[in-house]
Amino acid sequence: MDKCIYCQSSNLDKGLKMRGSKDIGHLHFECTEGSGGLSMFAKPEEILADLCKDCGSITRMYVKNANHTFLKDK
Numbered sequence: 001m002d003k004c005i006y007c008q009s010s011n012l013d014k015g016l017k018m019r020g021s022k023d024i025g026h027l028h029f030e031c032t033e034g035s036g037g038l039s040m041f042a043k044p045e046e047i048l049a050d051l052c053k054d055c056g057s058i059t060r061m062y063v064k065n066a067n068h069t070f071l072k073d074k
């Protein structure tokens with residue numbers, strides 16, 4: 001997807017890191033390597049985003065490596 005789905009602009013800034021406050025690191029999912037695994041060994045998988053520079057919409061949110069078991073809300 002190389003165009004904004006909202007305004008059709010191709011002026012996108014890709015792979016932006018999403019931060020919380022300065023005390024919180026990058027936003028991430030918790031996951032364990034491979035399949036199965038114990039939640040006590042959860043690791044962060046950073047969430048990245050693409051931003052449309054013309055209308056300010058976040059056009060995509062994604063992780064670099066989706067080959068994990070992601071932890072879900074109980």
Ligand SMILES: [Zn+2]
Nearest residue numbers: 004007052055
């Ligand atoms: Zn846009």
